[in-house]
Amino acid sequence: MMRMPALSSGLGLFSFRSKPKASGHIELKGERATYGQQSRSRILITILCFGVFYSVIGARLVQYGMESEETVSSIGPADKLMASRPDLIDRNGEVLATDIRTVSLYAEPNKIVDPDEAVERLVTVLPDLDVRTTYRKLSSSSRFQWLRRQLTPKQQSQILALGIPGIGFRPEKRRFYPGGSTAAYVVGHVNIDNKGIAGMEKYIEGQGLGDLAAAGLTVNESMEPVRLSIDLRVQSVVRDELAAAMQRYSAIAAGGVVLDIHTGEVIAMTSLPDYDPNNPVEALDKNRLNRMSAGTYEMGSTFKTFTIAMGLDSGLFNINDRIDARYPLVIGGRTIRDFHATRRILTIPEVFTHSSNIGSAKMADAVGIEGHREFLTRIGLLSRMQTELPEIAMPSQPHEWKKIHSMTASFGHGVATTPLQTAVAGAALMNGGKLIEPTFLPRTREEAEKTAIQVISKKTSDEMRILMRDNVVQGSGRRAEVDGFRVGGKTGTAEKVVNGRYSNSVRFNAFLATFPVDDPQYIVLVIIDEPKPEEGKYSATAGLNAAPMVNGIIRRSAAFLGVEPKFGNDASIARLSY
Structure with missing residues (x-):
């Protein structure tokens, strides 16, 4: 009887303890479910992060793969060295200057193990390397030293094979001139850092290219070529004729220019001796001067062209007037004589x-000092010429x-001008009387008309053409004279001037032609400095050397210039073989 409560109490105890066991199981199961859900979320987030990370890397790799080598280079300082320049092309699209890829050799002296050994190895590939200077660079405490700029691919390959620690290469651009010295003084050249320092290369540097390069904005730019007014075919003809004349007449220098009289475009211009822009160190020679624009000379009797034009345009003379040339003029202790004395009264022609x-001196005297000076200034012979080429005297x-x-x-003594501006003034006498500043860039006739200045009357221009012919x-x-082209x-x-006095045995000759x-379409002017008599002849006047030079230039280049020869009274066209 008494065990029932105990049993009941035991049952009650059993029943009491069973409830907590069931509750704990439910709680544990809920915690595990929550923890599993969180783990799955974290894994998904981690996978997503890695996916985004590698997607970005992949996208950048694809982008880099599509970019140029210069853009993805990790070498900061090379960016400025890699700055591109636009190609220079002639009026027909022929390349005059372009960029090519190259590399330069540098060293990190702090990584050089044995400077002596490094120098010895480098000299096997670069035998002209300055050993002392290179050793000093490799032994320094600096982190960077240039050793040699602009290597050839073969040199780079051979140096790589040496396996010298601390030696490396940086990509650069090198300027290449396919025509060599053909148009050297017009095209100009660049320095070791690919910056224009002469000719039209310097001109485009000053048009904003230098600022862009300094800012690193030209590294990945595809720049449009710069077209020049030069015709490479005519340029080659002019240079060839000048070189032949220098040899034929044993001259010390020569120069020539072909100018479009209606646009002012310089079609060809060269001066000898010249240099190869691919090796610009040659330009440092004192004899290598652009005589056509950077040299001034007394142009001799070509100035009589301007003196007579001045007299006719002033109204003081007409083409039918006569001038007494029977006797020399004595003035200021000097005597003015004629080289080819006629000792008679001469007509203006x-x-x-x-x-x-x-005759020229008397015409200048009639116009007067101020009138003469004003005319020469008006026609551009006493002022510095304005054009793109930097080298202008x-x-x-x-x-x-x-x-x-x-x-x-009046006959070319005492006033010195550049041959190019003499040609420009001559063009004004032939084109109807309009002075047009020369240009080395393409220019249309309409564009030229906007800036042209009327300096003499059309009547005077017509009369001067008659006299020239x-x-x-x-x-x-x-x-x-060239048959068919009416020169x-x-x-x-x-x-x-030699030792302060004019010498009758040392000459500077010129010929101004149209x-x-x-x-008239073109002006051709040639100069030849200190020519000697040709073999078998006893004189070296301009008629014997400068005139034949013009003949060769016109005869060989007229077809390139689009000038057709005319023969006979019916002005029929005949084809010539060039």
Whole structure:
């Protein structure tokens, strides 16, 4: 009887303990479910992060794979060295200058194990390497030293094979001139850092390219080529004719220019001796000067062209007037004589064809000192010429103009100008009287008209064309005549100053020509410095050397310039083989 409560109590105890066991099981199961859910979430987030991370890396790798080598380079300082330049092309699209890829050799001296051994190995590939300077660089405490700029691919391969620690290569751009020296003074050249320092290379540097390069904005830019006014075919002809003339007449220098008289475009211009822009160190030679624009010379009797144009345009003379050239002029202790003395009264055309110093001096005297100086300034012969080419010299003239200065300047003594501006002034006499500044960039006739300045009347221009033609037909310019092209021109034989005095045995000769003279399109001017008599001849005047040079240039380049020859009274066209 008494065990029932105990049993009941035991049952009650059993029943009491069973409830907590069931509750704990439920709680444990809930905790595990929650923990499992969190784990799965973390795994998904981790997978997602890794997926995004590797997707970004993959995308960047694809992007880098599509970019140029310069863009993805990790070498910071090389960016500026890699700055590109636009190609320079001639008027027909022929490449005059372009960039090519190259590498330069550098060292990290702090990583060089044995400077002596490194120098010895490098000399086996670069035998002209300065051993002392290189050793000093490799032994320094600096982190970077240039050893050699712009290596060839073969040199790079051979140095790589040496396996020298602390030696590396940086990519660069090197300027390459396919035509070599053909258009050296027009195209110019760059320095070791690919920056333009001469010619049209320097011009485009000053048009903002240098600032872009300094800012690193030209590294990945595809730049449009810069088209020049030069015709490479005509340029080659001019240079070839000048080189042949220098040899034929044993001259120390020569130069030439072909100019479009209606646009002012320089079609060809060269000066000898010249240099190869691919090796610009040659340009440092004192004899390698762009004589056409950076040198000034007394242009001799070519100046009589401007003196007679001045006289006719002033209204003081007309083409039918006569001038007494029978007697020399004595002024200021100097005597003015004619080289080809006629000792008679000359018409204006005869003053021109006989190249009379006396006749020219009397015309200048009639116009007066101020009128003469004003005319030469108006036609651009006394001012610094404005054009893209950086190498432009300032003409020289007497500090104080007196009567003697005006009279001697009338035949080219006492005033020195650049040959290029002489050609530009000559173009103004032939194109209807408009002075057009020269350009080395393409320019249309309409664009030129906007800036052209009328400096003489059209009537005077027409009369000067007649005189230029007469001088080739029956004067000193006969050897410049090219059948079918009606050349007009004026010789200039100037005595050079030696030891403070004019020497009659040392000359600077020139020939100013235009063709076709009935409808002038081009001016051709050549100069030849200190020519000697050709074999078998006893004189070296401009008619004997400068005139034949013009003949060769016109004969060989007229077809390239699109000028068709005309023969006979019916002006029929004949085809020539060039």
